[in-house]
Amino acid sequence: MSDKSRPHRNALEIPTFLARWALGAAFIYTGLSKALHPVEFLKLVREYEMTQNHLLLNLIAAWLPWFEVFCGLLLILGIAVRGTALMLTLMLGLFTGLVFHRALAIHSAQDIAFCAIKFDCGCGTGEVFICHKLLENFVLILLSAWLLSGYGRKACVRYSLV
Amino acid sequence: MLELKKILLEAVLVTVVGAALAFTANVISSRGLALANDYFPGKPVTPESSAPATPSSAGMNTNLPASASDESVLLRIKQNGLQLVDVNQAVQLFHDPRSQQELILFVDARNDQEYHEGHIPAAYLFDNYHPEKYLADVMSAAQTAEKVVVYCHGGDCDDSVSAAITLRDAGIPNQKLFVYAGGITEWMADKLPVEIGERKSGQLQKVNK
Numbered sequence A: 001m002s003d004k005s006r007p008h009r010n011a012l013e014i015p016t017f018l019a020r021w022a023l024g025a026a027f028i029y030t031g032l033s034k035a036l037h038p039v040e041f042l043k044l045v046r047e048y049e050m051t052q053n054h055l056l057l058n059l060i061a062a063w064l065p066w067f068e069v070f071c072g073l074l075l076i077l078g079i080a081v082r083g084t085a086l087m088l089t090l091m092l093g094l095f096t097g098l099v100f101h102r103a104l105a106i107h108s109a110q111d112i113a114f115c116a117i118k119f120d121c122g123c124g125t126g127e128v129f130i131c132h133k134l135l136e137n138f139v140l141i142l143l144s145a146w147l148l149s150g151y152g153r154k155a156c157v158r159y160s161l162v
Numbered sequence B: 001m002l003e004l005k006k007i008l009l010e011a012v013l014v015t016v017v018g019a020a021l022a023f024t025a026n027v028i029s030s031r032g033l034a035l036a037n038d039y040f041p042g043k044p045v046t047p048e049s050s051a052p053a054t055p056s057s058a059g060m061n062t063n064l065p066a067s068a069s070d071e072s073v074l075l076r077i078k079q080n081g082l083q084l085v086d087v088n089q090a091v092q093l094f095h096d097p098r099s100q101q102e103l104i105l106f107v108d109a110r111n112d113q114e115y116h117e118g119h120i121p122a123a124y125l126f127d128n129y130h131p132e133k134y135l136a137d138v139m140s141a142a143q144t145a146e147k148v149v150v151y152c153h154g155g156d157c158d159d160s161v162s163a164a165i166t167l168r169d170a171g172i173p174n175q176k177l178f179v180y181a182g183g184i185t186e187w188m189a190d191k192l193p194v195e196i197g198e199r200k201s202g203q204l205q206k207v208n209k
Helices: A005-035 A038-047 A054-077 A081-109 A130-147 B002-028 B071-079 B087-095 B112-117 B131-144 B159-169 B183-189
Strands: A118-120 A127-129 B083-085 B104-108 B147-151 B177-180
Touching: A005 A038, A005 A054, A005 A081, A005 A130, A038 A054, A054 A081, A054 B002, A081 A118, A081 A130, A081 B002, A127 A130, B071 B083, B071 B159, B083 B087, B087 B104, B087 B147, B087 B177, B087 B183, B104 B131, B131 B159, B147 B159, B147 B183, B159 B177
Parallel strands: B083 B177, B104 B147, B147 B177
Antiparallel strands: A118 A127
């Protein structure tokens, strides 16, 4: 790295470190809130009507919360940061699409303003207004995409596994 | 390019290890799901021409007041060939002398905590998400009963339907089974007696009339 780019890189280290911790903490919190109430989460997953297959439904509801906790821990500890960030970016993109699709279904069925739609999306934060949720997910996607940049290697147990 | 490959490989590694740990955690957790269980037995709800034009996931929009029983729940009851009772019929069955002899049985399909906070007096607890804990007791009582009335929260709750189908699959004849779709919410709103704590605890909730 050239000396010219070093100050710039150093300036980005701390914000990226904070982003990694914030994202990790958010995933641990939301993952645990689902993992501790798996039946409630299973019911919410069912409402998305992605599948009628009970085995698949159970697999999603059993896997997702703990996987989120796992990814959160990896980010906090600084292990496989970019691989984890890539998974989270993809997952967040998918969740956002699903939540938006459901909100649109409600919007077309009931005559209320889009941003007034409020429901428990199974995101681990209870009932939320859809526009708040979409904004929150957008920020989380930005944070996880930012972690792919390669900055924020400080205080990492093992930044890269491969 | 090499860097991208590394990130992808790392993501695959995270997914595989994460999935293994997640399923292990689910097995170890006392609250974990039994993967092979069908928690929503019976036919899935399919839209009918006579049904109102609302999505089958109606009720999820919590801006709006929930009706005593959701359309999608009524549809699931109908499509699974179960019999529905309204609050008047439920009250009639509750006051029927056969209730005292357990020939008419009320079954609460909510969880343990909700049951203890208040249930229809002498109702059996049957949390359909943990059938291994409750099925044996409920089955022995239901086999000798003439009528079995299953309920849950009411509104968009269809755990009563799932529980009724589980009982039917376990051998209780369909003609004995009834679903009270209004559930405990409607029951309490009508200021009907509610027992708290264990079954037959004799502790009735005070009702402000």
